[in-house]
Each structure stands twice: as structure tokens, then as C-alpha cells.
Amino acid sequence: MNIKTAIIDDSLRIHQIALAAFSRDQVPKRLIDEQLAAGQVTYLLAETDAQAPAKADLLDEGTVEGTQVVGFLSYRAILDEVDLSFLAVDSAFQGQGIARELMQAFCEQNNERKAYLEVAENNVSARRLYEKFGFEIYARRDGYYHDGQTAILMEKNL
Numbered sequence: 001m002n003i004k005t006a007i008i009d010d011s012l013r014i015h016q017i018a019l020a021a022f023s024r025d026q027v028p029k030r031l032i033d034e035q036l037a038a039g040q041v042t043y044l045l046a047e048t049d050a051q052a053p054a055k056a057d058l059l060d061e062g063t064v065e066g067t068q069v070v071g072f073l074s075y076r077a078i079l080d081e082v083d084l085s086f087l088a089v090d091s092a093f094q095g096q097g098i099a100r101e102l103m104q105a106f107c108e109q110n111n112e113r114k115a116y117l118e119v120a121e122n123n124v125s126a127r128r129l130y131e132k133f134g135f136e137i138y139a140r141r142d143g144y145y146h147d148g149q150t151a152i153l154m155e156k157n158l
Helices: 008-021 027-037 099-108 124-132
Strands: 002-005 043-049 067-077 081-089 113-121 136-141 153-156
Touching: 008 027, 008 043, 008 067, 008 081, 008 136, 027 043, 043 099, 067 099, 081 099, 099 124, 113 124
Parallel strands: 081 113
Antiparallel strands: 002 043, 043 067, 067 081, 113 153, 136 153
16 A cells, blocks of 8 residues: 555546545546645545456556555645545445555644544544544534535544
8 A cells, every 4th residue: 555645647536536435526526636736735645556356446547557546535734724625445445444544644744733624424434533543523513414414523633
């Protein structure tokens, strides 16, 4: 497993993973391109040498010289604060510690900052991951998401 910072050429694979992970096109490819080009948002990518199981529906654009992007985490840092925006892992590679490795890299890159994130109340696996990294709930937003789900707001001093 290798964690790297995304470049503009990675935007299609980021978009593919996001489309599969989220119920809507929450991270349009155009937005990813703009964010990467402007340096507004950092995308950390998890790459693996492993081939996806046969059940995976992956496109060749995510494969470079035997590696494949299998997950991403995006964040925006401003001064001493950082907002974790999205974390997603290709379904064919879930349960292998990839999200944990992305979170570890995020925490290391943002040492000395206060981190914020929001997560759907029903996303138990993501909430557990964030709690393992020391994030604590500081607020709730009832009916925040398009499906009426409550958002849990979490924070941590890195």
C-alpha cells in the first residue's frame, strides 16, 4: 500500500470511486479537476499493487504501471484548521485497512492543526474509524443530508 498526493491525472479515478461510494454525485469530476488545478484541496490516494477481485467494476484509467488507486481522502487546510471532506474506498478493497492508512497519513500531514469532519449518523463504520483516531462529537445537524439523515460533527486536535 502506498499513500500519495493526487495530481490532475488522478481525477477520473477519484471521481469513479466517489460515484460508487456516495449515493449522489457529491464530488463532480469538474470540481475535482478545479480543486486539484488550483491547489485548494488535497486529495490523498491509496494505491495498491493488488488486482481487484473479479467482482470489481474498475476502469483502466485507475491503473498505472501495475498500481491501482483504490481509495481517497480529501481535505482543505486553512491556517491552523483542517476540514476533512471525503473518505472513500473502492468496495472491492474495503475491509483491508485502507481507510485507516489514509486517516493516518491525513493526521501526520496535519500535525498541530485542529481537524473537523462531518459524518452521517447511520455510517457506523466511518464513525468508529474516526473515533479510533480520537475524533469526538461536538454537534449534530438533524435532517442535514438529502435523504434526511442527521450529520454528526466531530473534531480533534492533531
